[in-house]
Amino acid sequence: MNLNKTFCFLFILNTARVLFAQDENPVEYVDPLIGTAKMGHLYPGATAPFGSVQLSPDTDTIPYAVNGRYNRDVYKYCAGYQYEDETITGFSHTHFSGTGHSDLGDFLVMPTIGELHLNPGTETNPDSGYRSRFSHDEEYAEAGYYKVKLKDYEIDAELTATTRVGMHRYTFNKGNEAHIILDLQAGIYNYEEKNVWTFVRVENDTLVTGYRQTNGWARTKKVYFAMSFSKPFKNFGQAKQKTGVYRGFWGRFDQTKNFPEMAGKNLKLYFDFDIQEQENIKIKLAVSPVSTEGALKNLQVEIPHWDFDKVKKQTQQAWNAELSKIEIETLKHSDKVNFYTAMYHAFLGPTVYMDVDGRYRGLDQNIHKAENFINYTSFSLWDTYRALHPLFNILQPDRNTDMISSMLEHQKQSVHGMLPIWSHYANENWCMIGYHSASVIADAIVKDNVNFDTDEALKAMVETAKVSYFDGLGEYMEKGYVPEDVSGASVSKTLEYAYDDWAIAQAAKKLGNNSVYKEFMERSGNYKNVFDKKTGFMRPKLKNGSFKKEFDELDTHGQGFIEGNSWNYSLYVPHAPEEMIKMMGGKKQFSTHLDSLFTMNLPDKYFENTEDISREGIIGNYVHGNEPSHHVPYLYNWTDDAYKAQDKIRNILKLKYQTGPEGLSGNDDFGQMSAWYIFSSLGFYPVAPGSENYALGSPAVKKATVKLKNGNVFTIETKNQSSTNVYVKKVELNGEPITQPFISHKSIINGGKLVFYMSGKPNKNLYN
Missing domain, CATH: 1.20.1050.60 (alpha-1,2-mannosidase)
Incomplete structure (x- = not known):
């Protein structure tokens, strides 16, 4: 179904039921098309919770040289799909969710009719290959299900998936000779990627097995498959290859047609069928990290039948079970869509990586x-x-x-x-x-x-934490900081090592290992070694102990930082905020510093051009599109101005998370952006994982019921909630007032009720 149209219909038909009733079918609120445009890097296709298979359309493939130039933006296509594109090259079975780097895109399948093409063609000339035009008006995405009409072939393509198996249903609206393309050259990486080897074995007229080994971002990635057709094919073959096929005695066979064993670097196969009007072909393709035998077993165990609708129903039931762990009431319908879509994205990965027998x-x-x-x-x-x-x-x-x-x-x-x-x-x-x-x-x-x-x-x-040759870690252990003239992004590394050291210390303390606790608590103070008292900022230091002379706290290039500048990273001491605040001049000065971060105007010179897409994740100099700043709004809780965090959190929720393909302001990064949205909508956030406490903020929900694995229920309620009442007047936990802007993990896991009383005016003495 078309989610957007359905949502609008339900909203008009029965607003109260949609917005305020407790729903048993949260899948209805998931829109996988959110974040599929620009930098979201999300795929819209079908997958099960944490599934090994992510069966999704690709709107570009491995780049083909045009006039000696490669025609693809690698970063743009990390998920293989961009909403602005007008053609689909096929449906591959593995995809990253919202990452800033590309890989995967294994086993691309494309149905066609008429003249056979074994290359994808180009976006500007789709008729030169097997790709097809499509329209978003005929594209539908749900959790566990995807459908699109391939306009050039009049084929309705439907996808669903279990954990390890992708299932296709292709309905041919015109009778003709049909082809199913299996392109093992297609993939999601850049021009440096080379297929190390691909192998396919035609077991019979409905079963094909094989593997693909690539040298890309993962320098040696090997994935096996088993592919089963609901209807026998009448012919099959492969595209001719320049190398790797016609060698030695193999030259006596014509391997391009009906030859059951195929091997080479870039196999492209076709399977021919006679198709009647309105007939469909179903395909099941299972993946395995181990063997074709493992892939076959995965296929037989997870989908032993050909009932596409049954698989879709079971997968959506699995999604409902996961999404129902939180029931919410919201002010607006769009908030509910964003919340359950964020939960959906948060539960896409990491992904299961083993066969049904446990082998990997x-x-x-x-x-x-x-x-x-x-x-x-x-x-x-x-x-x-x-x-x-x-x-x-x-x-x-x-x-x-x-x-x-x-x-x-x-x-x-x-x-x-x-x-x-x-x-x-x-x-x-x-x-x-x-x-x-x-x-x-x-x-x-x-x-x-x-x-x-x-x-x-x-x-x-x-x-x-003691591998000395890793990324400046030896110098960090020796000097207490990473020198910039030894390893780039040195300040970021120093700060992040110091935080990780603190986390190790907290684990050691919990486990009663006092020697490790003392050692790593001492290391966790190394953030002090890159703080420049004169400028008030974290600053790159050289191996001779002096600060690097050339320094611009607003610049991100060559200044000792990664995905941020000194303004952002000077606030990255999540494990010792009190010490950081003291170091930076005390609570009042620090609060003013945070104010400036959110209100300052970055000059154009700090962007590549005036339309730099990275601007979309920025409020002032607060960069929500990059993770190092995610805890920053909550740092107000360590000052006397905790109320200042509240309107800023609600503003980020409003501006940086919206419905529609362009709804995200940066890469979702395998669920991190979505997890920030979930926590912040509920009213608390883990500023320093490794601490038992969460920092309180300003919840955006009217009510949330969190169903915990231990059988307990934790409820968040808001009184007088509205889009303008973004400030917290008071907070109660189980009927008792909270006097500090924090809540413990035990308070959540033990179950209970957290109540926020909201107001349009800040309570400056809330936690003081």
Whole structure:
């Protein structure tokens, strides 16, 4: 169904029921098209919660050279789809959700009729290839389901998925000779990616198996598949390849048509069918990190039948079960759409990475078996440690401990002895900075969500924090800071290492390991070593101990920072805000400093051009589109002006999260942006994961009921809530007034009621 039209209809028909009733079908409020334009980098296709398969349309593919130039913006197509595009090249089975880097896009399938093409063609000349035009008026996206009409072929394409299997249903509105294209060259990366090898085996006239191994962002990624057709194909074949096929004795066979074994770097296959008008072809494609045998088993276990609608129903029931963990009442219909869509995005990853029998490919490229846990992959930890994993400790405690078990296995398999930094598909990509697995693990330990070996976990964190050759870490341990003339983004690294060290210390304290606690608490104070008292900002320091002379606190280039400037990162001491505030002149001066951050006007010279898309995530010099600032509005809670956080939080919720494809102001980053929205809408946020406390803000919901795994219920209510009543007059927990702007994790997990009394005027003495 068309979500936007349906929502409008329901809104007009029965506003009160839509806005205020407790819903049993929150899937109706999920709009997967939100964030599919510009920098959201989200895909609209079908997937199950935390599913291994993300079956989604691609509007561009691996770039093909045109006049010696590659015609694709790699960053733009991290999810393979851009809402502004007018053609679809096909439907591939693996996608990242909202990342700032591209990969995956495995096993692209495209149905066509008429003349056979085995290249995708170009957006400017779609008739030269197998791609098709489409219209958003004939495109529908729901949680677990996607549909679009391929206009050039008059084919209705429908997609759904289980955890490891993608299911297609293609209805042909015209009778003709039909083709199903399977393009193993297509992928989501840049021109440097090369298929190491692809292999396909036609087992019979309805079953095909094979694998694709690539050298892209993940330098050695291998994915197996098993593909089953609901109808036998009459012919099959492959496009001719320049290399890798016609060698030696293989040259005696014509391998381009009806030859059952195909191998090469860039296989492109076709399967021919005679199709009657209104006939459909269904396809099931299962993936495996281990083998084609594993893919077949995944297919047989998860979808042993051909009932497409049954799969869709079961997957949407699974989504309803996940989304129903929070029931909300909102002021506006759009708030409800944004909230449940944020929950949907938060539950897309990390993704399950093992076969139904528990086997998976490890970092050492050997096959392992997960014992007593589900193995996960795609850990975008620089983003997700901040709010997504803390959210999991409330809503997905079992999954979060399984994710930690997956991280611990990664560490065992690593020749470096390190926990994941940014890992996916049995590869470590070393993307971004810090060792934030430590934060995720420490947060779970401190919050008593510990279905894993805690002693082993503490040991893994300590070992990771002492790998001297990692990203300036040796100099950090020796000097207490990362020198800029040794390793770039040195200030950001120093600050993030210091925070992770504090997190390790909190875990050690909880576990009673006093020696590790003392060691890492001392290290956690290293943020002081890059603070320049003269300027009042964090500043890059050289290996000789002096500050770098050339310095502009507003510039992001070559100033010692990553995805931020000194204004942003000087506020990144989430583990010691009292000390940071004292260091920066005290509560009054710090509060004024925060005011300036939100109101200042950045000159055009700090952007690449006047239309720089990164402006969309900015309020003043507060950069919501990049994660290092996400805790910043809540820092007012450590001053005497906690009320100043409240209107700013509500303003961010209003401006940076909207419905529609352009609704997000930056990459969703595997759920971090969405997790910020969920927490902030509920009225609290984990400023420093590893602490048991959350900072209070200004809730945007009228009421929220959080259903916890232990059977308890935590309720948030607001009195006198409105779009203008953004200030908190008073707060009560279980009928007792809260006198500090914080709430503990135990208060949530034990169940109870948190009530905010809202007002249009600030209460300047609320927590004083």
